[in-house]
Amino acid sequence: MERKIEEQLLAWKNKTDDRLPLIVNGARQVGKTYILRKFGEEQFKNVVYINLETNLTIASYFNDNIAPERLLRYLEASTGERIIPEETLIIFDEIQSSERALTALKYFCEETPEYHIAAAGSLLGVAINRQHYSFPVGKVETLTLYPLDFEEYLGARSQKLLSEEIRRAYEKMEPLPDALHQKAIELYREYLLIGGMPACINAFLKSGSFLDVPLVQNEILDNYIADMAKYASNTDSVKIRACYNSIPAQLAKDNKKFQYKVVQKGGSAALFGASIEWLNLAGVVLKCQRINQAIEPIAVYTDLSAFKLYMGDVGLLTMKSGLSQQTVLSGEGNTFMGAVTENYVAQQLAAKGYDLYYWESSSTAELDFVLQKGNQIVGVEVKKGEHVRSRSLSVFVDSYKPAYSVRLSLKNFGEKDGLKSVPLYAAFCV
Structure with a gap:
């Protein structure tokens, strides 16, 4: 599977004077290890791969002196691979398992910048926050990997030409031919079921059956729950799981603002606030903050007390909610499909690097997402x-007079009076 992050990885490799060790962050099972190993095999003469969670012998070596020259000699001896500057990629996987390995990145940066060092961490944010790991600020470059967005999914489905046509139609704001439009809608509905987790896509591509997908999705959710137990105390893990399990019910409400009372009667931010933060740091949810003013810079108008929570992958939401595959694929009218659609859009926007905000005006009007693109508010x-x-x-446009606005729906491309009509399958273009 081709991933957009590969371009960023290549740019990192080709840096000379200012290259730092790289950390690829993201939720578990979004493909971090696969993409780093693939990148290493394609762009370097050899790869030295260390999983710090499973290779306890090498992990323990970081407990002593972490001088880079000493570590490099030991890694060579342990793996039998020669480590050569500019030719070897060193990968430290599951780096959240070793605080000393994380600290060592600082010294690799300062003392041996000629080596290519990459690390991957699934729960790095959780480890830093909960276990008070010191992070080598300014000494590493970080990238975040999300599940495959819809454009990447089209590539995995051998539909790259269709994605190019979608991009062309978006740039010109001209309708796609109806046959292509209908085909894209069909693939979009597939994606709502399968989602962007690589293992789920592989299961579908291998069998061609949607029936195999929920089995893999359940396994991923089980792994998330196992992480909650492993990386939090027993009491905290119960709260984290309760918050996570409440997301479908939260999104089913007319007002999708996260309410602690849905998690538990009498629930409050004091009781569950840390649990929400854990889920956010683990990358398994997407947090969309409320703003009351859509003025640049929108981040300073955030209302920290109000937010929506979406699941990190729309396929996991569809499966977890119990929505039938037939309903999703047929496009039948179903109230909860509105929540699924919103979650899908949140996922596409997050993958593009947008911070997620929604706008509310005195509880009389609410706009699903507000983006800042340079100095423009959209x-x-x-x-x-x-x-x-x-x-x-309309209320939003009258209030803030944006350069343009976007309406995502199943309608074809079009533009009128500053309003861009964009099909949902083209959300990756926004």
């Missing part, structure tokens, strides 16, 4: 079908 409205009548976007 309102994004999400509709699950072709019915697009809505008051909230």
Whole structure:
């Protein structure tokens, strides 16, 4: 599977004077290890791969002197691989398992910058926050890997030409031919079921059956729950699991703002706030903060007390909610499909690097997403079908006069009076 992050990895490799050790962060099973090993095999003469969670012998070596020259000699002896500057990629996987290995990156940066050092961490944010790991600020470069977005999914489905046509239609704001439009909608509905987790996509590609996908999705969710037990205390892991399990119910409400009372009667931020932070740091949820003012810079107008939580992968939400595959694939009218559609859009926007915000005006109007692109503020409205009548976007436009706004729906491309009509399958273009 081709991933967009490969371009960033190549840019990192080709840096000379200012290259830092690299950390690829992201939720478990989004493909960090696979993409680093693939990158190493394609771009370097050899790869030295160390999993610090399973290779306890090498992990223990970091407990002593972490001078880079000493570590490099030991890694050569342990792996039988010659480590040569500019020719070898060293990968430290599951780096959250070893605080000393994380600290060692600082010294690799300062003393041996000629070596290519890459690390991957699934729960690095959790380890830093909960176990008070010191992070080598300014001494590492970080990239975040998300599940495959819809454009990457099209590539995995051998539909790269279709994604190119979608991009061309977006740039010109001209409708796709109806046959291509319908084909893209069909693939979009597939994606709502399968999601962007590599293992789920592989299961579908291998068998061609949607029936195999929930088995893999359940396994991923079980691994998430295992992490909650492993990287949190017993009491905390129960709260974290309760918050995570409440997400489908939270999104099913008319007001999708996260409410602690849905998690537990009498629930509060004091009781569950740390659990939300754990989920966010682990990368298994996407947090969308409320803003009351859509003015640049929108981050300073964040209302920290109000937010929505989406699942990190739309396929996991569809499976966890119990929504039938037939309903998703047929496009039948279903109230919860609105929540699934919103979650899908949040996932596409996050993968593009946007911080997620939604706008609310005195509880009279609410806009699904507000983006800042340079100095422009863009309102994004999400509709699950072709019915697009809505008051909230009009209120937003009247209030802030944005350069343009976007309405995502199942309608074809078009533009009128500063409003771009964009099909949901083209959310990756926004």
